Amino acid sequence: MKKRAFNLTPGSQVIGKWNGHKYMIIKELGFGACGTVFLCRTLQGDTYALKMGEDSSRMMLEVNMLKKFGKVQGVKLGPSFVDVDDWVDQKGGAHPFYVMEYIDGISLSSFIKGKTNEWIGICAIQLLTDLEKLHECGYVFGDLKTDNLLVSSSRIRWIDVGGVTASGRAIKEYTEFYDRGYWGMGMRRSEPTYDLFAVTMIMMEMAYPAKFEKGSSPLKTLESKLASSSQLKPYRQFIQSCWKGRYKSAQAMKAGLTDILLKRQEGSSRLQKRRDGRRGEEMELAALSIFAAAVFGSAVVSFWL
Amino acid sequence: MKPGRLKQILLLTDGCSNHGEDPIAVAALARNQGVTVNVIGVLDDRQNGRPQGLEEVESIAEAGGGVSQIVYQKSLSQTVQMVTRQAMNQTIQGFVNKELTEILGKDQTIEELPPEQRGEVVEVVEELGESCDLDVLVLVDTSASMHHKLPTVKEALFDLSLSLNARSGSNQFSVYAFPDPKKTIKKMVDWTPELGEIHGIFSKLNSGGYTPTGPALKEALYTFAGKPLFERLRDGEDPYEETGF
Ligand SMILES: Nc1ncnc2c1ncn2[C@@H]1O[C@H](COP(=O)(O)OP(=O)(O)OP(=O)(O)O)[C@@H](O)[C@H]1O
Numbered sequence: 001m002k003k004r005a006f007n008l009t010p011g012s013q014v015i016g017k018w019n020g021h022k023y024m025i026i027k028e029l030g031f032g033a034c035g036t037v038f039l040c041r042t043l044q045g046d047t048y049a050l051k052m053g054e055d056s057s058r059m060m061l062e063v064n065m066l067k068k069f070g071k072v073q074g075v076k077l078g079p080s081f082v083d084v085d086d087w088v089d090q091k092g093g094a095h096p097f098y099v100m101e102y103i104d105g106i107s108l109s110s111f112i113k114g115k116t117n118e119w120i121g122i123c124a125i126q127l128l129t130d131l132e133k134l135h136e137c138g139y140v141f142g143d144l145k146t147d148n149l150l151v152s153s154s155r156i157r158w159i160d161v162g163g164v165t166a167s168g169r170a171i172k173e174y175t176e177f178y179d180r181g182y183w184g185m186g187m188r189r190s191e192p193t194y195d196l197f198a199v200t201m202i203m204m205e206m207a208y209p210a211k212f213e214k215g216s217s218p219l220k221t222l223e224s225k226l227a228s229s230s231q232l233k234p235y236r237q238f239i240q241s242c243w244k245g246r247y248k249s250a251q252a253m254k255a256g257l258t259d260i261l262l263k264r265q266e267g268s269s270r271l272q273k274r275r276d277g278r279r280g281e282e283m284e285l286a287a288l289s290i291f292a293a294a295v296f297g298s299a300v301v302s303f304w305l
Numbered sequence: 306m307k308p309g310r311l312k313q314i315l316l317l318t319d320g321c322s323n324h325g326e327d328p329i330a331v332a333a334l335a336r337n338q339g340v341t342v343n344v345i346g347v348l349d350d351r352q353n354g355r356p357q358g359l360e361e362v363e364s365i366a367e368a369g370g371g372v373s374q375i376v377y378q379k380s381l382s383q384t385v386q387m388v389t390r391q392a393m394n395q396t397i398q399g400f401v402n403k404e405l406t407e408i409l410g411k412d413q414t415i416e417e418l419p420p421e422q423r424g425e426v427v428e429v430v431e432e433l434g435e436s437c438d439l440d441v442l443v444l445v446d447t448s449a450s451m452h453h454k455l456p457t458v459k460e461a462l463f464d465l466s467l468s469l470n471a472r473s474g475s476n477q478f479s480v481y482a483f484p485d486p487k488k489t490i491k492k493m494v495d496w497t498p499e500l501g502e503i504h505g506i507f508s509k510l511n512s513g514g515y516t517p518t519g520p521a522l523k524e525a526l527y528t529f530a531g532k533p534l535f536e537r538l539r540d541g542e543d544p545y546e547e548t549g550f
Pocket of ligand 1: 029030031032033034035036049079099101102104105106147148159160162207
């Protein structure tokens with residue numbers, strides 16, 4: 001990895017060259033292949049996440065995506081966009097940066113730790129709900145992986161929208177474990193089913209946090225890993241259906257998963273209603289928690305054993 | 306702007322050249338002829354630390370206007386496609402920068418535009434990256450120390466065509482191995498849009514104890530020039546003309 005070309009420590013001030021906005025660095029949140037993300041504060045006292053990088057084209061593409069998907073039909077898909085600018089350091093070097101909503105969350109792996117296995121399904125449903133919206137807009141997430149997700153107030157949020165690609169194009173970024181091409185399960189073209197496969201791999205990862213490699217026969221590896229996990233038992237058929245290409249859309253896949261989670265809960269139409277009417281995140285969260293509580297406390301428990 | 310045909314040589318090697326002309330000079334020459342040179346240094350999975358001589362990997366790619374990466378075998382597939390993609394974008398960006406200079410005056414590059422316009426320009430670059438045609442000549446070092454890595458190389462090449470063929474632009478790949486006692490490089494796969502059916506391509510190989518990277522690159526460059534014989538007739542194109550749009 002390249003050495004970072006800028007030096008920002010807590011207390012440093014970043015001033016935009018074009019817009020003149022000022023941000024005070026509070027701390028580093030993390031870094032990736034193409035930049036470092038900091039927690040920062042404005043003069044008004046608002047906290048945001050600020051990403052600084054070197055590859056200005058790539059940064060701009062991310063900004064374009066954030067602008068597009070900060071809010072779609074009233075639903076936040078990625079972090080909302082705040083500002084984009086260049087920062088000129090003491091030596092006169094310009095560094096592109098952008099500012100976005102700070103998502104105060106924890107990683108999916110720490111969230112899932114110690115939780116019962118219906119949370120695997122609930123997390124997948126949340127992902128599929130957002131994917132459905134994204135796909136409706138004609139885009140595919142692409143590089144869908146746990147590293148690009150945070151859980152904030154029991155809700156999964158996307159943080160890195162750099163891999164979002166218009167439908168029909170080539171996937172521009174992927175990570176092998178989540179990539180259906182790697183597993184010999186299809187093209188690396190951006191279509192909704194590409195993301196759906198990644199959702200099943202995120203479910204697999206919840207059962208196998210250390211992940212695994214494909215070995216000499218990828219499909220067999222997947223099948224045997226799926227078969228030997230007790231956590232994934234309730235989802236076995238569902239995941240296989242996805243691998244066999246039975247689900248063509250996030251909506252169909254969500255319906256399949258909902259059926260599993262609601263099995264034997266006759267007359268419960270809560271999730272059904274939610275799907276039809278758009279009531280925002282709170283409603284969804286409420287529905288999911290009520291539903292989770294129901295699963296927990298009722299006779300349905302036997303189903304999970 | 307109409308997307309043109311990008312030309313790349315992808316060199317896969319694990320060591321330093323030790324025979325014939327300077328590969329860095331040849332890479333610079335290639336770049337001049339509109340052919341980008343990318344280099345991937347392939348390490349053994351068991352290898353600890355960086356072996357000697359791999360600095361050359363970076364220098365060759367730099368001179369060739371391309372991208373370089375040093376990786377362990379197991380990340381080869383992902384790296385091959387990433388390097389190819391990055392180099393495409395780099396070439397297209399270079400071209401767009403040239404256009405910008407012509408329109409907006411001296412030294413006006415994408416980086417120096419205000420964010421708003423920059424945002425629009427990168428979309429254009431993306432678009433071109435999706436739709437332009439691409440020729441990749443893969444040049445594989447098959448000297449003794451590379452032998453056991455060749456199955457991984459084969460897999461990575463298949464994977465490369467999987468990635469690139471999802472684009473709307475068309476692709477052509479060819480694979481050459483070196484050293485070859487007779488012709489310096491040996492054709493393994495002729496120009497083809499798919500690298501799926503390349504079983505046993507590296508089965509019959511001679512390997513001496515020498516690595517003539519420079520001469521091999523030069524030979525690859527000639528091959529490139531000779532390649533579009535029929536295409537040249539068709540488009541009336543000068544094979545050495547710089548990649549244009
Ligand atoms: N909006 C945000 N709110 C809170 N934390 C964030 C936010 N964006 C990024 N982070 C943190 O910063 C880390 C690095 O961010 P990000 O993944 O965007 O970097 P990157 O350079 O794009 O990495 P890569 O492309 O390699 O995945 C993340 O893992 C996350 O912990």
